[in-house]
Amino acid sequence: MGNDATTDTLKQAGKVIAVHINYPSRAAERGRTPEQPSYFLKPGTSLALTGGTVERPAGCELLGFEGEIALIIGKTARRVSIEDAWSYVGGVTASNDLGVYDLRWADKGSNLRSKGGDGFTPVGPAILDAADVDPAALRIRTWVNGELAQDDTTADLLFPFARLVADLSQLLTLEPGDIILTGTPAGASVAVPGDVMEIEVDAPATGATTGRLTTTVTEGTTALAAFGAQPKIDDKQREEAWGSAEKAGLAVEEEQKTLTPELKAKLESVATATLSSQMRARGLNNVSIDGLTGTRTGRKVVGTARTLRFVPNREDLFKSHGGGYNAQKRAIDSVREGEVLVMEARGEKGTGTLGDILALRAKHNGAAAIITDGGVRDYSTVAGIDLPVYCANPHPAVLGRKHVPWDTDITIACGGATVQPGDIIVADDDGILVIPPAIAEELVEACIKQEHQEEFIAEMVKAGHGVDGLYPMNAAWKEKYEAWAAEQA
Numbered sequence: 001m002g003n004d005a006t007t008d009t010l011k012q013a014g015k016v017i018a019v020h021i022n023y024p025s026r027a028a029e030r031g032r033t034p035e036q037p038s039y040f041l042k043p044g045t046s047l048a049l050t051g052g053t054v055e056r057p058a059g060c061e062l063l064g065f066e067g068e069i070a071l072i073i074g075k076t077a078r079r080v081s082i083e084d085a086w087s088y089v090g091g092v093t094a095s096n097d098l099g100v101y102d103l104r105w106a107d108k109g110s111n112l113r114s115k116g117g118d119g120f121t122p123v124g125p126a127i128l129d130a131a132d133v134d135p136a137a138l139r140i141r142t143w144v145n146g147e148l149a150q151d152d153t154t155a156d157l158l159f160p161f162a163r164l165v166a167d168l169s170q171l172l173t174l175e176p177g178d179i180i181l182t183g184t185p186a187g188a189s190v191a192v193p194g195d196v197m198e199i200e201v202d203a204p205a206t207g208a209t210t211g212r213l214t215t216t217v218t219e220g221t222t223a224l225a226a227f228g229a230q231p232k233i234d235d236k237q238r239e240e241a242w243g244s245a246e247k248a249g250l251a252v253e254e255e256q257k258t259l260t261p262e263l264k265a266k267l268e269s270v271a272t273a274t275l276s277s278q279m280r281a282r283g284l285n286n287v288s289i290d291g292l293t294g295t296r297t298g299r300k301v302v303g304t305a306r307t308l309r310f311v312p313n314r315e316d317l318f319k320s321h322g323g324g325y326n327a328q329k330r331a332i333d334s335v336r337e338g339e340v341l342v343m344e345a346r347g348e349k350g351t352g353t354l355g356d357i358l359a360l361r362a363k364h365n366g367a368a369a370i371i372t373d374g375g376v377r378d379y380s381t382v383a384g385i386d387l388p389v390y391c392a393n394p395h396p397a398v399l400g401r402k403h404v405p406w407d408t409d410i411t412i413a414c415g416g417a418t419v420q421p422g423d424i425i426v427a428d429d430d431g432i433l434v435i436p437p438a439i440a441e442e443l444v445e446a447c448i449k450q451e452h453q454e455e456f457i458a459e460m461v462k463a464g465h466g467v468d469g470l471y472p473m474n475a476a477w478k479e480k481y482e483a484w485a486a487e488q489a
Contacts, residue, residue: 005049005093005124009072012177016042016121017168018068018097022158022183024325028333029186029243033325037159037167040111042097042181046121050213054098054119056193058220059231062101062241065191066184067142067150067199070095070123071161074130077174085165086135088174091127094140094201094213097181098122101241106229113229119215123179126210133203135161140184143198143212144191152185158325189243193219258437259304259338259424263444267302270447272430274454278446282439289371289415289432291347292390295383301427303340303368305419305434306331307412310345310353310374310403318404328405332358337366340425344412345374351397352377354389363387369427373415374403390432452488456481 020038027033048054056063074090099115107113135154142150154161161182168174191197195217202209224230235250242248267275279287308331311317321327335341341362345353353374359382362370369388375395376382382389399405409421417434419425424435435443457471470477 004126007049009123009127009177010044010047010049013044013047013072013179014175015172015178016044016047016181017178018042018115018181019159019164019183022164023152023185024156024158024329024333025152025186026184026188027158027325027330031334033158033330037164039168040109040115042111042121043116045118046116047179048119048122048215050122050125050211050215052119052122053216053218054122055117055218055220056191057100057102057117057231058223060100060102060220061231061233062237063191063217064099064101064188064241065142065144065197066097066099066188067140068095068097068181068184069093069138069140069154069161069201071130071165071180071182072127073165073174073176073178073180075176077165077169080166080169082162082166085162085169086130088165088169089130089161090176092130092133092135092138092201092210093123093127094125094199094210095121095123095179095181096142096197096199096213096215097184098215100231101237102231102233103229104237105232121179121181122213122215124210124213128201128203128208128210132206133208134205137203137205139202139204141200141202142187144189144195146196149189150185150187156325157183187243189247190241191217193217258422258440259302263440264302266444266448267424267426267435267440268300270444270451272426272428272433274447274450275426275433275435275443276431278443278450279433279435281446282443284436287417287434289342289373289390289417289419289434291415292371292373292392292432294388294390294427294429296386296388297429299388299428301340301369301388301425303338303425305421305423305425306335306339306341306408307410307419307421308341308343308408309406309410309412310343310399311406312346312348313400313402313404318400321406322400322404326405327408328353328399329358331408332361333365334408335362335365335367338368339366340369340371340427341367342412342414342419342425343370343372343374344414345372345392345403346413347373347392347415348402349375349392350395351375351399351401351403352395353399353403354382354391356381356385359385359387359389369425371414371425371427371432388427390427452485453481456484
C-alpha cells in the first residue's frame, strides 16, 4: 500500500475486527492471559481519520483509549496457514480502539455500543506496506497531551499477527480492506474532553513510520434516549478504565497479609532449626524442601509462596504451551515484592528451569527468592544477581529438554515438600522450610521462647554443668530457668 489513509480506506473496510488481549504487558496488567485469541467486531461507521474529534457521549465518564497496530487485508484470505498469512496483509497503520466503559454492562461480550460509537476507531495517518516491514519488529506508542502513555513492541506478542490472520480466516473470509486491530499494550487509560491523543506505529530498525494519528476528545451535549441503555459505572469499572485504583482517584485498600512486617521480623530472628523442631512438636514432619543449595550464602529469606509447576516434556504439549508468554514467564512477571517463587520440577536435574534473564526480571519485581528442585542455566550469572536462588544443580540445557511450563499458583511438590500459594517460606544456609500461615504467629512465639531457654542452657553448660536433666530441663532446672528469665526481663 504505502500511502495515506483516506475516506476510501474507511469505505473499503467491510469488517473491523479487534483482538481482546495480545500484549504480555497488558495481560499482566489485567491479571489474565488467554490461551487462544478472542475477538469482537466494530462497525465500519466507527472508523475515522487523523486530525478529527471523538465525542465522549453525554452522561458518560470513562472514555478509554487503546493505542493499537491495525492490519489492513490486501487480498482475499480463506483458510490460510500461519506460514502464508502475512502475505495476505496489505498494509499496517496506527489505530485507536476507543470505547466508553459506562456502556460495557449493556452489551457485555459484543461491545457494540461501548466500542462502536461514531469515531471510536481512528486510523492512519500513513499506511506502511506490509511487505516492507517485519511484523515482529514494530513499535507502538501513545501520547496524551504530549506525555507518553504507552510504549511497547511486537517482539513477544501472545499471538503474532500471522496467527491472527490465519485464525480468523478459518471461519471468516477476510476481504481486501478489512481491518484487524491487534490489541493494546499496558498503559491504556482514560481521556477527557480537551485531551489530545497521538498514536504512532514505527519500525525503529528502518525508520519507517505511520506518523502520529491525532484525535481530540470533545464533550457530547445530546443525552442518550431514555428508551435505550443508560450509562452505568462503578468503582471497578473506574479502576479498569484508568488502569489502577490510584489513577482513578479511588481509595486503595491495604491488602491484608498474613506475613506482616512484625511477623517477618520475628521469623528472621529465629533459627530454621528451631522452627523445624517446633513444627515437629506440632506433628509437622514433612515441611522441609530438601536437596537444594543456594546462591547467596549468609542470607535469611522470609517470604510468601507463589508456585509454578512443570510437567514432563511432551513435544506436542510444549508446542502449544511452551512458547510465547508461557506459564513460566507469567509466573516471573507476576511475582511481587517479598514473594518467593517455588517451582515444581519433579527433581529433574537434566535441564535448566531458570536463567539469567528471568532471574533479573524477578529481582526487578522485588521477589524475595526463587526455589526450584530442578537445574539453573547461566548459573554463574544468576549467582551474581542479588536474588537468592535455591536449586538442585547448574545445567546448561534449555527448559524444553525435560519440561513443559504448565500452571501457576496451585499446590505443588518441591524437594519432597508440599507447597501451597500463601505458605510462608523460610530459607537460609541450614535449609528451607514451609510454614502453614495459620500457625505462624503461635509457632514463632514458641521458637522465641525455646531459643531463650537454649540461651540459658548454653550458659549453664559453659559454666561446667552436665546436660543430664538440663537438656531437656527437668523440674529443678526449669525453676532455675524461670528465676534467670525473671532477671533478664
